[in-house]
Amino acid sequence: MNQFTAVTQQDERGICCIDLAGYLDAHTATELESIINTVITDGCRRIVVNFADLEYISSAGLGVFMVFIESVRADGGDIKLAAMKPKVFTVFDLLGFPVLFEIYPTVEEAKQAFPSLDA
């Protein structure tokens, strides 16, 4: 099984990008949950999750994003999802997640979607 990894980097605009790779299931979901939690407690409210290298996502993995979305949006931020493989997107799509989350084809597009800070 491909090892699950999540790497966070923050750009000059204050957008945190979390690069996911491997399998996201019930076991690794808690890992991702604590990573996102750290990002948020560090003060970041503009989050892009990069799914480019994620092979698989289970129902429990989907739940993780639900935990934070409300509070992040309440603070004026957002969690945007980007670069999903078709298989991963299908899972999101079936569940109706596109109603809840903004999903972009690339990380760049997701970042661009955040309004500039001066606005």
Add this chain to the structure above:
Amino acid sequence: MTVFNLTTNKQQRQTLSTIFVITGIVLLVARMVVVTFWAVYGGHTLTDTFMVEVVLTIVSDLILLCVIGVVFLYYTRRISRDVSYEVLAGALTTYAISALALLLLGALLPSDVVDGIPTNILTVVTSHVLALGTFIVSIGLAGFLVWFLQMRRHERTGRYLILLTIILFGVWLLSALGSIDDLFSGLSIILVVIGSIVMLMSIKRLNWLATLTMDKKIRLLWLTTCAAFAAGLLASWHAFNNDAFVTQSAAMFVRSGAILPSAINLFGFVFFARLFFAVLASLPNSGIVDRRSSEVESLARLTRMMAETADVDTLLASVTQFALHVCRAHGAWCELYDEDGSIRVVASKNVHADYVTMLHQDRDLHRLFIESARPVLTESLADTLGADGTLPIRSVITVPLIREQRRTGTLVMFSTIEYGFEADDLQLLTAFGDTISIALDQTRLMEMAIEKERLQKEFDVARRIQSSLLPVAHPDIPSLDVAAITIPAEEIGGDYHDYVRFANGRPGVIIADVSGKGIPAALYMATLKGVVLAEMRSSHGPADLLCRANAALIGSMEKQTYITMMAVEFDAQTMTMRMARAGHTPLLLRSGTTIRTYTPKGIAIGLVPSKTFDAVTEEIEFSVAPNDIVMLTTDGVNERRDANLEEIGIEPVCDMLAGLGTATASAIIAKTLDLLNTHGNGTDQHDDITIVSMVFAGDNETTTEDERIQQIYGVLS
């Protein structure tokens, strides 16, 4: 070996003993009568007529044989019992008391014997009683000696015993011949000396005496002294004091008869003296033996306790008590360290728990208690730690307690004097520590096993409850053959299916999958069932039911949990189906040989508030024809994995449906499960699996309930 066979039977042995005793008494009385008439009234000496002497001797010998018989029977009865302190002490006491009583009786009774002739009837009677007493005591002693030597025998014991018997008869013979020549008397004395040496050589294997406690050894010393004194007195009395009534009685009973008790008691004296010195020699190590035996006993009791006690605190309390009992400590306590670093005193003897807590405030003492990896003896706290000289605790042994390779506590023994312990205390407590650690591990395992069993039972109950939440019977719907199954991956799961009836009276089916697995998922599943039951009769259709479910559940669900659900409604008159989907796996429709999937818009329940949910949820309608198949599944079907974690996908199921022709709803489920099992190939089911299949029929050609169940379970097993 007839005699031995006789003696193994208790009843026969008792009968035989009684016969011996009665015969002995009758013969004794007869002998007394003969002697009375012959000596008292006749005035003859007992030896002046050969015939009379022969008759009297034969009677005496018969009486002695009776005594020997009874003694033999008595000791063969005890042959199976080994020599123990109790047996030995009992025999010594009996012997010493009877021998001394006999001597006392002999000294006190008036004797009127002139030239070997008893002068009155009283003397006849008393002399006979004394003679018989002498022989009983001596033969009894001989019996005991033989029995004892047999019990502690070595390879030459048999030969020595035969030799001793021969010597005994030799001595008697020589003594009897002593009236002819003094040479024989001299020889008899030499034989007695040889006999004593043989006796001394026969006594072996007295090591067991060393294992007796000090107390018992002291008592044994006293008893052997008494017995040796009695034996020595009896031996010398018969040998040298010819005028004594006891000696005269024995001589009148058997010619030169006094020499036999003399020799036997001399051997007895040698035996008792040997025993006395053996006990004396083992005295100095009594302290060690006492300690060792109490240590072994304690370890054995500890092991027994381990097996019986499942509760750690009780176990440690008993252990502390024991430890205190076996070493020189003045007090002890047992402390446990909890995960958070707090210290708990579970057992304290001769010290208050609060005092122990106070001791821990001293950094050095605290470190000493909690850090030692092996049992440590600190002989003087004042010297080693520079501890406060006023502390009542002066020297300690700390024994670490290990549980699952983790230091969980310490057993502390203390003495109120400096250098209050010795090295062997430490050794013993080390053994204790190891044993306790094993016990702690065992109790933990036992606790875990009990906990596991308890959980398993609760899971069983939960599984039964959950399976009762799923429909057992399939509804009778005109033009529709329907079957369904839910197989949880674990004992309980989050999949759900049910048959419903909407407000318009039309039948419907719902299928749902709670995210996650196990107990949380099962609880949500049960909640959903309640919501569905409450809402279906007022729902106007599938989409309405989903919206109502979302509205009911949205406030009470955890953020990361959601439920995907699908509802379908069937109208038999128009042969149409209405459906709505809340994030659930698509619906499959097989029509002819084509497969269609229906994925109307919809979001899973529990994610968004009613407003958004109701706006998103789409309801669609499609027509069905006879022989069409509709299948609802959960993602446990298309995500069934093989050993390489490869998912089966929905395509094999679609292919199977496309090529199926005509089949019953339950047969379709059976075939689908077949596919999944083949793909899974024995690997564990990863997610709950639910399949609902519906076959439409123009006419009502549904199978019976029993057939359906049989077909489904036939595949499962």
